[in-house]
Amino acid sequence: MRAAVIGAGPAGFYTADQLLGAGFEVDLFDALPTPFGLVRSGVAPDHPKIKSVTRVYEKTAKKPGFRFFGGVKLGEDISRAELLERYHAVVYAFGTMDDNRLGIPGEDRPGSYAATRFVAWYNGHPEAVDEEFDLSAQRAVVIGNGNVAIDLARMLLLDPEELAATDCADHAVRELAEAQVQEVIILGRRGPAQAAFTNPELRELGEMTGVDVQVDPAEVEGVVPEGEPTQIRNVEILKGYAARPSGSAGRRISLKFLRSPLEILGDGDDGPVTGIRLAINRLEDGRAVPTGDEEVIGCGLVLRSIGYRGRQIDDIPFDERRALIRNEGGRVHQEDGSPCSGEYAVGWIKRGPSGVIGTNKKDAADTVAKVVEDREAGRLDGERPDAEDTAEWLSSAAPDAVTWEGWQAIDEYERSAGEPHGRPRVKLVRLTDLMAAGRGSRVS
Ligand SMILES: Cc1cc2nc3c(=O)[nH]c(=O)nc-3n(C[C@H](O)[C@H](O)[C@H](O)COP(=O)(O)OP(=O)(O)OC[C@H]3O[C@@H](n4cnc5c(N)ncnc54)[C@H](O)[C@@H]3O)c2cc1C
């Protein structure tokens, strides 16, 4: 039997691997000419070890029955109906590329940006290359208490030499070196014990070269560490920061809690950011409740890091409220609860935008178990075109599709460009260049 997996991020690769193991032939599609999803375009450039997980995916790609078609976008180049005609099983693994909105005045002023876009920009996602970020402010505010917020604070204050040795996109290396940011304030709407940071990430802030970390002792003093071990450790780490003598590094990260954004301030409707107005909260049963007090923090840059959000593609059943594919344990469902035969979801677009890379492995196993169950029950039976026929269809539907060999050529090009500079790679960030490198042609 033949399966299509749409999205070559961690969820897509783990699914492809397990489907191959279950005897399926697998075609893995991605909208980009490059594989690996957020491992390439999300994980921070100064975390190269995390990215080495791609070696596992490379092993999958070597297995018989695997094919990669990069630069093929579901909903544009190919449709849901076409996939269902051609494959016994179709697994959606296309992630959650949009940002959650705060829904407050001033959110779209110049100087207020979604984390999703800033992350895509510094990681060289082709759709974000031409975006502009004004980094001339001395004080930046990052809204949100997740690991992405920590990534952003680090990226804004990382020593330019350290950054220049990474695979950060060249345009971002240049602009971040010129950035004027001296202070980053990370804001949480709940307390230190409710933050979604993980321990190594929170600890890493305190280890940055030339950066002090500040926490107001009054904000952590009375906090009793309880809950999951991660939360307990987070509170201990934050208490450690609060106890540090005020440093003189020049640049600093301050973590502030129990504050919800009410308005992003600036002149008129579309003047640049000058500050942020906040509600001071207290905790009630773990929830943030406004006390009625407010505070204004002056700043010229706001990064909104309050989570990613899924987007409907084609007419795939979609739960608007949760912004995810409508599914039960991975089986795609209609609104009335009836299953869509042969259609499955996995990864962030199945369960929501949380969890580390490894979480998607177990998630893929759960979805693939459903596929196998349906196959055993005869629910996937029926004639489908073979691999060759499908390749022919694709050569007209997406004539510029990049194969696995094409990706290997891109990879080789990028690594060779990085080597003389001691960098893991220099990323190609334009689609035309990626496509050219994928064909072995000259890159502009
Ligand atoms: C900024 C950031 C940093 C992170 N850092 C870490 C970290 O350091 N360590 C860690 O363990 N986890 C990290 N994570 C979490 C980890 O990246 C996710 O758990 C994981 O990437 C989710 O996998 P996924 O396959 O569901 O989605 P994704 O990785 O988003 O992959 C989805 C893929 O689908 C493709 N796609 C989208 N639309 C279409 C379409 N229409 N047609 C075809 N293809 C499409 C995309 O191009 C993409 O390649 C981070 C997440 C973020 C946001």
Ligand SMILES: NC(=O)c1ccc[n+]([C@@H]2O[C@H](COP(=O)([O-])OP(=O)(O)OC[C@H]3O[C@@H](n4cnc5c(N)ncnc54)[C@H](OP(=O)(O)O)[C@@H]3O)[C@@H](O)[C@H]2O)c1
């Ligand atoms: N190094 C790593 O391992 C790494 C790096 C990056 C990302 N990741 C993973 O990727 C996933 C996504 O990370 P993320 O940081 O995007 O999401 P996240 O962990 O879900 O954090 C989102 C944060 O935004 C806050 N928030 C949501 N809505 C808000 C609002 N309206 N106003 C104010 N704050 C709001 C949340 O607060 P509440 O809790 O109050 O809702 C939470 O603190 C996580 O699982 C993360 O661990 C891992």
